[in-house]
Amino acid sequence: MSSASVGELVSQPYKYGFITDIETEKIAKGLSEDVVRLISAKKEEPAFLLDFRLRAYRQWLQMEEPDWAALGYPVIDYQDIIYYAAPKQQQKKASLDEVDPKLLETFDKLGIPLSEQKRLSNVAVDAVFDSVSIATTYKEKLAEHGVIFCSISEAVKEHPELIEKYLGTVVPSNDNYFAALNSAVFSDGSFVFIPKGVECPMELSTYFRINSGDTGQFERTLIVAEEGASVSYLEGCTAPMFDTNQLHAAVVELVTLDDASIKYSTVQNWYAGDENGVGGIYNFVTKRGQCRGDRSRISWTQVETGSAITWKYPSCVLQGADSVGEFYSVALTNNRQQADTGTKMIHVGPRTRSTIVSKGISAGHSSNSYRGLVQIGPKAVGARNYSQCDSMLIGDQAAANTYPYIRSQQSEADIEHEASTCRISEDQLFYLQSRGIGFEQAVSMMVSGFCRDVFHQLPMEFAAEADKLLALKLEGSVG
Amino acid sequence: MVAAPLTTSAPVAAPVHPWVAALLGALPAPAGLRPEITLSARAALAAAGLPSRRQDDWRFTDTAPIAAVAPQLLAPEALPELPPVAEGHHRVVLDGRPETLAAIAWPAGIEVLSADETRDALGRCLDPEGKAPDWPVLLQGACDAPVLALRVRGAVSEVLELVSEAGSGPGVLPVRVLLLLEPEARLELLQVHRSSGANLTSALVEADLGAGAELRHGVVANGGSESVLLARLAIRQQPGSRFALATVSRGWGLVRLEPRVVQSEGAAETRLRALQVVDEHQIADTHSRVRFEGPEGRLEQLHKVVADGQGRSVFNGAVVVPRLAQRTDASQLSRSLLLSDRARVDTKPELEIVADDVRCAHGATVSSLQEDELFYLRSRGIGAAEAARLLLRGYCQEILGDFPAGAALWQAPSFSGGPEEIRR
Amino acid sequence: MIRPDAPVLLEIRDLHASVADQPILHGVNLTLRAGEIHAVMGRNGSGKSTLSKVLAGHPAYTVTGGSVLYKGADLLELDPEQRARIGLFLGFQYPVEIPGVSNLEFLRVSTNARRMEEGEEELDTFAFEDLVNEKLQVVQMDPAFLERSVNEGFSGGEKKRNEILQMALLEPVVAILDETDSGLDIDALRIVAGGVNHLAGPDNATLLITHYQRLLDAITPDYVHVMAHGRILRTGGKELALELEQRGYDWVDAEPAVLEAV
Incomplete structure (x- = not known):
């Protein structure tokens, strides 16, 4: 990162905070069985999906909102949320030329050009605006390889058998309160299917944008890699600045069969609220991957910098023999943000292996917790886990908590956990400064150095992006 | 990972748990x-x-x-015999x-x-x-x-x-x-x-x-x-x-x-x-x-x-x-x-x-127990059970060494013995 | 090289400083002209390392009196990074380790910060690698060290070479080397001293802070200053260092006349 770009970055406020002025079709606020039916009807869904939604809704009604994470937030009024909002553009267009130029412009401003001439080379993008997917690039090229990459609504219409086979099989609709809510009302999201033996020829990416102020975002992502298939997928998220809180309750399900691999990366930069904690997204997300096949691999990489509250534990259920789960995370909190994040590695099959690397940076008055579970079941002979959780504290008002649970029922397994807490020392800062490096840049160099092990896991262009994001987020938090 | 919040106060009318009631x-x-x-x-x-x-x-x-x-x-009741x-x-x-x-x-x-x-x-x-x-x-x-x-x-x-x-x-x-x-x-x-x-x-x-x-x-x-x-x-x-x-x-x-x-x-x-x-x-x-x-x-x-x-x-x-x-x-x-x-x-x-x-x-x-440690001892002619015993003893000794010497009288002989003895 | 008409680069006048409210410097006077090599000697606690930290602007040290002029301008009001950018360099006695921050990246950012100050062009990654490879030869350093984190896991000698490499890249006007010889074996000392000699020129000045004569066998100073109790007690030529080597530092305390004379 050049010194100029950091200087430029640290002086910027949240630059994705604009609102696109576009006519939106919204349904009335509130949640009921009728609303669930309405969403399903608007999306012209088959009966099995309506049943899935209704079952989830009834389960949700029976469940209680969890409070174990001790996250302080006011009671959410689930009747004060709009569960479906879509830009008024009835049918998804056959060609991008027909997409409302305002939408294309929005994604251009976000640095995600969708138009043919400006596209990111070798990255296919599905753009989701409020509740619906507005465009997916490179679909034809992917189709040549048998790869399906489309919005989940399209997949429901075009590949209902795949949706019925896999949806809800990794995260059951009654898994937890927010997963049940999502299962009832999910509006859109991405679907990826990589057939047997195919290595996906390009990076796949979904870009989520919340635009409406009173809309909840409930997207659902499902990625299936058949035997020997592999894919790298990245999601990015932003939202405008509102002084009210918005709920984002997504569900992501990943499935790998024998020898398949999925690499799932997230750069999360939802609006975090202002420095006094007013506004921002409540990011309550359920992400889980299931290594069903032998020797399969699921890798989660996340850079979490946004949201007022983040509550997510991308997890791996390692069923197949010799399957591998990985979790690499950077979570940065500033001002009044709260992040409670980590992973669960559930070792079921023999010789399964998992690696956890978590880097938490807490600044301002924020609170940043790592919460993880490593569970070794009785059949996981020869399983191994290595976890490393490091915290960096900036200022004496921020909290860093670490809760790494370990549960083992298998004597022939090795579990190792290490954790440390550090800060940026005055001597390190002085050393860099005495070589002509400015204060803020010195801090940002050390922070990105702290996160290096995780950034290495991101696709190249996104690693640089993540690095910039951290510098931006730390503005004014030191000194 | 979802658990109910800890509560020590029950609703007023709840019946007292029978074990607690009996003890009280x-x-x-x-x-x-x-x-x-x-x-x-x-x-x-x-x-x-x-x-x-x-x-x-x-x-x-x-x-x-x-x-x-x-x-x-x-x-x-009459106390069982205590060590000297x-x-x-x-x-x-x-x-x-x-x-x-x-x-x-x-x-x-x-x-x-x-x-x-x-x-x-x-x-x-x-x-x-x-x-x-x-x-x-x-x-x-x-x-x-x-x-x-x-x-x-x-x-x-x-x-x-x-x-x-x-x-x-x-x-x-x-x-x-x-x-x-x-x-x-x-x-x-x-x-x-x-x-x-x-x-x-x-x-x-x-x-x-x-x-x-x-x-x-x-x-x-x-x-x-x-x-x-x-x-x-x-x-x-x-x-x-x-x-x-x-x-x-x-x-x-x-x-x-x-x-x-x-x-x-x-x-x-x-x-x-x-x-x-x-x-x-x-x-x-x-x-x-x-x-x-x-x-x-x-x-x-x-x-x-x-x-x-x-x-x-x-x-x-x-x-x-x-x-x-x-x-x-x-x-x-x-x-x-x-x-x-x-x-x-x-x-x-x-x-x-x-x-x-x-x-x-x-x-x-x-x-x-670490395979390589066991192997090292066995490669020096120590039997598998004996090797395991030695390793386990070393493992426990790190803590036992912190007690006053007189505490040994209270430890069953097991702690100077092997895993089988520890089990007893 | 002493040239009475050479421009004054650094002028320290009656400098007083304290750390944690403990006064350490009690009126230091020192003038460095272009082309000169000065050595400040003294035993531990004499204030010589404090002098170097104060000149570089370490936040833990407070200047309580006096002035320091750098090319005629007030040095003390500048941030540490600004001092570095205009050409003041401190070679640390104990260079800190900064895990995760790549040495190469660090060197590039710092070199560019100095170059921009001088109105030179910023070097891109490739141009910088050429430059750094050239400078590596000055200290005979293995390029593998560029790929590692700043000073992390470096031996004492490697850290000091890394310091001299930075000096070579930043091309300072005034270089202060704080106990650069400590913890070095003979070979490393020779390489480091070679680097310092190579970089000393008619337009810059060097201030060596050292405890022992042996560094001065390899780098010949124009002036030697003896520091004790937060002041410079005596100034002489290189023969003063030899005298210290023979007589130790005790006579410094034992000669009250010297104290009076200051």
């Missing part, structure tokens, strides 16, 4: 120093019932062994009877507190964070145990040995100790809990360490397959004080040790070392919590587990470093040996840090 019915009217506390503990216990796995603090711990104990106070008193040790047997305490001669430097002093100091270290009392504390309070309350001045040359022997009878044996260490006082304490029957030892030790005081506290806990031990250690440390705890527990149907240390102004040293051995259907649970209320405190914690048979081991180690505790240096290491496929280990460190200039490291490992 069997307890005599309060006769201790603070009857109002005894009564409020009984009321709270009635409301709370038995601890449940729905409570976060008891999630991994099956409390059925508690309910299997007869809900009554343990009747004093080691040289330099001063032994006191706590059998739950006030008259036993009155008859003891104390070594130089130790004196019994007056009733007023005791009343004043009792409970001072117990509730530093102002939370509702936990279940073991409620139980202990309800039982209204006679209090052994001592003041320690200067360096006590003898090792004070406090023995609670529950024997084989049914019921609850409450043990309550209060220690006030004056500034610069030094005491070596060896506490022994023994049981061979279906009974419950409810122990509560409060220790207030003045500036520069030092308490070396060993706990040897040997129980039987139906025995229960619930032990809370509430320690408050003034600056410059040193607290070194070494515990070894084995054989209990259920043992739960709760060391809670508060460095009231930081700048003290805390060392916690523990070895818990489980086999058969035994459950051993340690919930430790160390809180730094001022700068420059130090903690060194090593928790070791040997889990065999269908044993369950739980370790929950909280370290709390608030903003005013700058330059805290804390390390926590949890090492578990899992020797059987039917045994289970749950480990949950909890680090809560709000100060930026601190060093807090923690680590955890769960594994079997």
